[in-house]
Amino acid sequence: MDSGGEIRIHQQRGLPDFLQSVNLKYVKLGYHYLISNLLTLCFIPLIIIISIESSQMNIKDLRQLWIHLQYNLVTVITCSAFLVFGFTVFIMTRPRPVYLIDYSCYRAPDHLKAPFNQFMEHSRLTGDFDDTSLEFQRKILERSGLGEETYVPEAMHYIPPRPSMAAAREEAEQVMFGALDNLFTNTQVNPKSIGILVVNCSLFNPTPSLSAMIVNKYRLRGNIRSFNLGGMGCSAGVIAIDLAKDMLQVHRNTYAVVVSTENITQNWYFGNKKSMLIPNCLFRVGGSAVLLSNESADKRKGKYKLVHVVRTHRGADDKAFRCVYQEQDDAGKTGVSLSKDLMAIAGGALKTNITTLGPLVLPISEQLLFFATLVVKKLLNKKMMPYIPDFKLAFDHFCIHAGGRAVIDELEKNLQLLPVHVEASRMTLHRFGNTSSSSIWYELAYIEAKQRMQKGNRVWQIAFGSGFKCNSAVWEALRDVKPSCNSPWEDCIDMYPVKLVA
Structure with missing residues (x-):
């Protein structure tokens, strides 16, 4: 039989499987919509009955109801007072909404670009790396998912650095x-109107602090609440947002600025320990600045509303604590060592994080499925695989920290995402490299530049960091969001997505 016949037979055999998968998909969608709207469907008969009863009530019945209320005036007034008091307490104590007015991502000048060949040539000419280390770096670069246009700081372009x-x-x-x-x-915001400033940078913490440098540069007011977060890794951007959110609950009608960055100049590794060479190949220059507000008037001009922040810390476990660890090698050279257990530890932290986040964001249909499989696994079949909730029903966009190709691959597989859901992460890694805590903002800027952000869309920013931590932030778009001026993708978005080498 010819090859064409074989292809036709395979296609015919595959058709029932395809139809079955399509049917299961629509069955699940039907189940999801039924459960999500179950309360509404139950209320419809009740509303109809009440409407019929109300239409049959005559003037005499209404007069008797009014007389009954008059005789129970004290009860009516007491109930009304309790209702007013309860409503007032609710209004006064509820969390104030936090709005993201705008944000900006730094784009370095072109002369700081580090193509692979130039990177390897500089590494060779420094004389600090042996042949084995040079070959290791070359392989890491080829598999990293980074492109040819990422940036390294000025000091690394000299020979010697x-x-x-x-x-x-x-x-x-x-x-x-x-x-x-x-x-x-x-934003046309006057820097003197900033009441809260949070800066995070893990590895570079000079005195005066980075936050003090910003206060000095922009002549910020003397009573500003400023914070400088150090040593908290690539997930510190979400931690900084959480801190700013908490401060905005206390200090009313003000702006907060969150600056997220990492510093490479003094943290480049010049030794030959392989686990400490990986950061050299992945981390690149980048940073972001985010403007937040708690003023209700800013909802009209804001881009997003902060919905949830969920933080997970696994530092109590020794293995997790040491999986990203700054130390000196045997030759006394300082660097950041990445453990071979990093992906397994990240997976465990992610599982804990989404266990907390899931009930907050997932539709009731997914929560029931998850609970049902958990009960069956506990009582009947301990070998049964746990049900993985479909987070695509909760979120429209995903900003997964561009820590490396393996991180993105693992989350794409574990969360059962489609290629389009991780496109922003992969393209950010390709164009800008791992910019640490600011990478999730480059990814959000990519989604905006592709004009995919519609009003009501929900975005999940998820980041991992030393400690070990997994942190999530959920945002809701207040309008159809377009990219701001001088977006980092402004002159190159048409070239993306690019096809990556497997």
Whole structure:
């Protein structure tokens, strides 16, 4: 039989399987809509009965009801007072909504780009790496998912490199001030109206602090609440948002700015320990600045509303605590070591995080399925695979921290996402590399640049960091969101998505 015949036979055999999968898909969708609207469906007969009864009530019945209320005036007044008091307490104590007005991502100048060949040539000429280490770095670069246009700091472009405190300060200023200048220009917000400032940078914490550098640069007011978060890894951006949110609950009618960055200049590794060479190949220059507000008037001009923040910390476990660890190698050279157990630990942290997040965001249909399979597994079949909730029913967009290709692959598989859901993460990794805590903002900017963000869409930002931590932030779009001026994707979005080498 010819090959064409074989293909036709295979297609015919595959058709029932395809139809079965389609049928199951629509059965699940039908179940989801039925459960989600069950309360409404139950109320319809009740509303009809009440309407019929009301239409049959005559004037005499209404007069008797009024007389009954008059004789029970004290009861009516007491109930009304309790209702008014309860409503007032609810209004006064409910959490104030937090709105994201705008954000900005720093884009380094072109002369700081580090193509693979240039990166490898510089590594060879420094003389700090042996042949085995050079070959290891080359393989990591090829498999990393990074493209040819990522950026490394100025000090790393010299031969030999010139890491110093002054150079590290210069990198921090370029990134933070570049993002903030663009943010203030786009929003037309006076820096003196900023009441809360939160800065996070894991590995570079000079004195005066990075937050103090921003206060000095923009002449921020003297009573500003400023915070500087250090050593908290790539998930610190979500932690900073959570801290700003809490501060906005206390201090009313003000703005908060969150600046997320990482500093590479003084944290480049010049040794030959393989687990400490990986960060050199992945981390690149980047940073973001986010403007938040708790003023109700800002809802009209805001882009997003903060819905949930869920934080998970696995630091009590020794293995998790040491899986991303800054230390010195045997030669006394400092770097960040990544454990071989990193992906397994990240998976465990993710599981804990989504166990908390799931009930907050998943429709009741998915929660019932998850609970039912959990009961069956406990009582009847302990080997039964646990049901993985369909988070695509809860979120329209996913911003997975662009920590590396393996991280994105693992979450795509575990959360059963489609390629389009991880496109923003993969393209951010390709264009900008791992920019640490700011990567989730480059990803959100990609979604906006592709004009995919519609009013009411929900976005899940999820990040992992040393400690070990897994943190999530959920945002809801207040309008059809378009990219702001000077978006990091402004002149290159038409070239993306690019096809990545397997």
